[in-house]
Amino acid sequence: MLTRYQDAKWALQSPAQFSSATGVEIEKRTKHMPQDTRASFDICYRFWYTAIQATDAPRHADQRKPLMKAFTPALIAEMQGAISQRVERLLDNLQQTGTADFVAQFAYPLPSLVIFDLLGLPAEHHQTIREAAAAIVKFPTAALRSDSSQVAQIAVCLKQAEVVLKELILQRRAVPTADLISTLANQGDAGSRLSDDEIVVLCNFLLTAGHETTANLLAGSMRHLLSERRLWNQLREQPELLGNAIEELLRFISPVLWVSRVMTEDVELDGHVLRKGSRVQVGTGAANHDPSEFKDPETLNLTRSKPHSLAFGYGSHFCIGATLAKLETQIALSGLLRRTPDITLESKTFDYHPVHFLRALKTLQVSI
Numbered sequence: 591m592l593t594r595y596q597d598a599k600w601a602l603q604s605p606a607q608f609s610s611a612t613g614v615e616i617e618k619r620t621k622h623m624p625q626d627t628r629a630s631f632d633i634c635y636r637f638w639y640t641a642i643q644a645t646d647a648p649r650h651a652d653q654r655k656p657l658m659k660a661f662t663p664a665l666i667a668e669m670q671g672a673i674s675q676r677v678e679r680l681l682d683n684l685q686q687t688g689t690a691d692f693v694a695q696f697a698y699p700l701p702s703l704v705i706f707d708l709l710g711l712p713a714e715h716h717q718t719i720r721e722a723a724a725a726i727v728k729f730p731t732a733a734l735r736s737d738s739s740q741v742a743q744i745a746v747c748l749k750q751a752e753v754v755l756k757e758l759i760l761q762r763r764a765v766p767t768a769d770l771i772s773t774l775a776n777q778g779d780a781g782s783r784l785s786d787d788e789i790v791v792l793c794n795f796l797l798t799a800g801h802e803t804t805a806n807l808l809a810g811s812m813r814h815l816l817s818e819r820r821l822w823n824q825l826r827e828q829p830e831l832l833g834n835a836i837e838e839l840l841r842f843i844s845p846v847l848w849v850s851r852v853m854t855e856d857v858e859l860d861g862h863v864l865r866k867g868s869r870v871q872v873g874t875g876a877a878n879h880d881p882s883e884f885k886d887p888e889t890l891n892l893t894r895s896k897p898h899s900l901a902f903g904y905g906s907h908f909c910i911g912a913t914l915a916k917l918e919t920q921i922a923l924s925g926l927l928r929r930t931p932d933i934t935l936e937s938k939t940f941d942y943h944p945v946h947f948l949r950a951l952k953t954l955q956v957s958i
């Protein structure tokens with residue numbers, strides 16, 4: 591486990607030694623899986639371990655290039671209107687309730703709706719893709735525990751998502767619209783085009799990657815800003831601080847606490863050897879609180895000068911959705927500050943989901 595900022599950053603920028611292909615290890619540890627579970631295992635494996643975040647060069651570049659081409663700053667900027675509409679509607683609902691669970695009624699729905707808008711996914715398919723994205727994150731643990739019934743359940747969700755997404759790819763190839771599925775389905779350059787199977791895995795992964803992470807940032811931000819009321823008031827009085835504040839909230843909350851790598855060779859670090867083939871957990875969350883990198887790391891300081899962090903990773907796998915996540919958080923927090931200035935925190939204790947790599951609040955009770 592690498593927990594110092596400089597070590598974590600070094601690992602993330604050294605993909606030749608710190609491989610992202612963590613599926614190799616899972617495959618080895620599950621090779622004795624019963625034959626009847628194999629088909630379910632294979633579809634799960636394809637959805638998680640052939641997705642962009644679990645690949646190395648040159649396959650990683652083959653996947654990242656077309657996605658970067660599609661995920662342009664112009665596309666993100668165009669999303670602004672759609673995000674604002676989603677935020678205003680969720681705020682209408684919040685204001686009507688008086689008291690609410692901020693996680694269930696705002697933080698959780700917003701990022702998935704934004705990604706569905708980005709993909710161009712019709713509302714009737716939202717639930718299918720939501721279930722598949724929620725199911726797939728359980729796969730690594732289920733596989734390592736040889737929990738074949740859970741692997742089978744996950745596979746059912748993925749097969750349903752696959753049918754929906756493949757149909758949409760065909761439709762958008764026939765009649766393109768202004769969305770990410772259309773762009774990916776119609777990329778002209780045969781050399782760098784993704785196959786339909788790859789587009790399906792990617793679309794499903796975008797929801798997994800961008801949903802809970804952004805939800806955790808939104809919920810965590812409200813927890814901390816409202817717990818220390820002076821911080822909320824500071825943003826109300828100086829909304830121009832919001833951009834800086836979001837960078838600091840990303841550092842402080844670290845919605846993704848760990849990312850995984852596998853050693854491709856023996857590497858020495860301070861007299862310890864990280865052995866070839868061993869799994870390394872890169873502690874982005876711990877690194878973001880390293881006192882040798884950040885002055886007073888346990889203080890949420892909205893005016894911290896040049897706030898930076900490893901919240902979105904570093905190097906070749908740096909988060910593709912970072913600009914979108916920040917835009918979304920900016921629009922959401924601006925809306926909350928403007929429309930619910932007197933919102934208060936009702937929760938006195940804070941329970942988190944027992945998922946080791948995500949900082950995910952279960953609920954956050956507020957009154958408006």
Ligand code: HEM
Pocket residue numbers: 602610642643644654705796797799800801803804807844845846849850874900901902903904906907908909910911912914915
């Ligand atoms: C606050 C919200 C978010 C956080 C904290 C976050 C964090 C991260 C981190 C730490 C990585 C690096 C993983 C690694 O090195 O193994 C990553 C990669 C990625 N993220 Fe995000 N993410 C967020 C939002 C999003 C959104 C909204 C999207 C897209 C809709 C997205 C798409 C991706 C993709 C596709 C990758 C893989 C990039 C690659 O492997 O080349 N993320 N994210």
